[in-house]
Amino acid sequence: MYTINRPPPLSAWEKVGLFFRLAFIAPLQAILNVSRCLCIAAIRGLPLRFYAQCGIARVIHGSFSARQIQYFSPSTSSRYKTWMATRLAHARTTNDKFLLKRLRYDVEGLPDGESSILWIGNRRRATKFVYFLHGGAYVVSLNGGHLEWCLRAYVQAAAAAKDGEDVAVAVLEYTLCPAGQYPVQLSQAAAGLAHLLRSGISPRNLVIGGDSAGGNLTAQLLGHILHPHPDVKAIGLDGPLAGAFAVSPWVSGHTDTRSFVENEYIDMLSPYIVRNSCNYLLEGVEQYAAERSKGHGWAMAVDVDGGWLEGLETVTREVYVTVGGQEVLRDQGITFAETIRTRNPRVSVRLEIMENEAHDWIMLEGMAHWDGDATKRMRAWVSDVFWNQ
Template sequence: MSYALSTPEKVALYMRLVFIAPWQILFSVIRVLVITQIRRIPASLFLVSAILKIVLGTLSPRQIQYLSSSTRETYKLWIQKKKAAETDLGTTNVLSYDIEFLESDATLLWVGSRHVAKKIVLFFHGGGYVAPLLPGHLEWCWRTYVAAGRETDIEVAVAILEYQLCPKAKYPDQLRQAVTALSHTLSRNIHPRNVIIGGDSAGGNLAAQVLCHLVEPHPSVPELIISEPLGGAFLVSPWLSQSTKDPSFLKNSSIDMLSAKTVDKSTKELLPDGHGSLSKLAFPLDRDRVWLKRLGLVLSHMYVTVGSHEVFLDQVEVFVDEVRRVECMPSLRYDLQIKQAHDFILLEGQRNEDGECIQSMRVWMKDWLMKKI
């Protein structure tokens, strides 16, 4: 649910949107146009990224949530629009407003039919743990998972976790909800090998947290023991460390939608006061990396993708190198998108297009469905 702002807060927000934000956006757009020209990369999605940079960097979580539709409202409207636009009866039959309420205040929003699906994707959306789901997340899920399944004659359904946002929720609340969602999914007589988990940015962080928890349970989150490794996991531009000192932050913060300031702000919102040593458990690269040696015991396949022009590039490459070095490792496909920045698969979804990121993810998904990996 969106936050209600007081009258003074509304006035302050109005003043910022009218008198400050336009100039910030103009400067950001001009800067991106110059840099993309220098780097010889297409400017289109970077311009969208430039606008999002100002939103994420200057507005508070309460302001962002006030201006946004809630995750559930976005889901409902997307389902309605998608059904209205489709003419194929088989497609409309798997487009229904389907919500499951779980324990720990977790909620699953289904894309595709969970009643006939043979494979399940448990999806965690990004947004720094402060922004709700966007229509682009839903379009991405539809195009890469449900559609890929239909192309291979295998029914796939996506369970999107509606987790609680900061500042109302703090770590490890989101992890507790994600584990509840995975436990519920597996309780439906779905074998772990037929389940994929994943997400983008903060959602990628949450997926990695779940994998950590399966290997080394968090002390304040119920343990979940699985009978066999999960079928797969995908991490899109994942947020894997608190550190904002990597060279890629310095190199790419002027063109990416994220910056050190934005990431530090999200970290502060996520971690509770007095969090102490437990804060390291929220970030897979900040904790003891011994857990990676047992990753293959809980996971069969992994897909990791990052843009070469984003601030998270260095930490993602460190993570990929760490996974590749362990003996008991899952099958890993690493996709470095050389013309993209942070979370461009989401921006492609926002534009309802099959861009390079969506196409690459769909190839991995189809290979997994057809057991080519």
């Protein structure tokens, strides 16, 4: 069993410091970061759309502590509630019958009382399911871009499927750092998956995955199914999952690969941000060092021998990894996909390296309410997994 160590609320002095940073420091950093991201993108001949957002994201992750970010950011469940109300209102205004039949506020609490499942799509009529693990460096809550992504890439994929087929997405709300450190999130992700399986969902009708830190949590969960973590309840599958995906996955604690050097100043992440996120998740966690020395890769799958991922064909039939050519996590995502492919010849691995994209492009498309190329690629992949096998 794990412990949640909630930090105290921000003191009055900390709030003054946060206001000063928001009012004076952050705007200057935003101007610098946005200008630099756009200039590098222009020099490299890249489409400029979303590179300004990369600069803004760098300010949030690089200039504020986890506690400060969480102070001014709504929780995952609050964002979900607001998004669902807005989406339903729009569906009623436009008389969107497809969405009106499928969208409703639907939250299921999990046994620990800290985590929950937030549903997008009608789980009672669905025949296919996606278990979604959101990113945010384990310190930022889910955002509307994640929810739009789930709606557009998964729920609306059913519109082109045969009659009677529907997709529902189970979004995990998990405990953020620093209140919860590794393996708290793995325990919650495993409990969420066990809940879905107990509800009658067959692994062959289920895809799991996430972005960035959610990609890390996906790798943790796959590793746990394959090699049960001693502190987390084991999960037994009666057959392999339909598929697993990882968008811009964070699967290594190292920040010295070529992509970190090439893309340090154009991506929304930086070596500093990644190292800081590692500290939030793993600093002071004594078992992590012991696990790594034994070749156990639950926390960071790429930082141990590739044999850790051998046998994954018993866990999933398909794996989809997509990374941006302009992101710092590019190389570790490629290594993750290639290791799975090499060690598991019976697993169909799709690896996409998109040269025009930086970190987590599909999430940025969702924030823009846009069916962009990343969203369309994801929808095509999940449609193939569910209906074209």
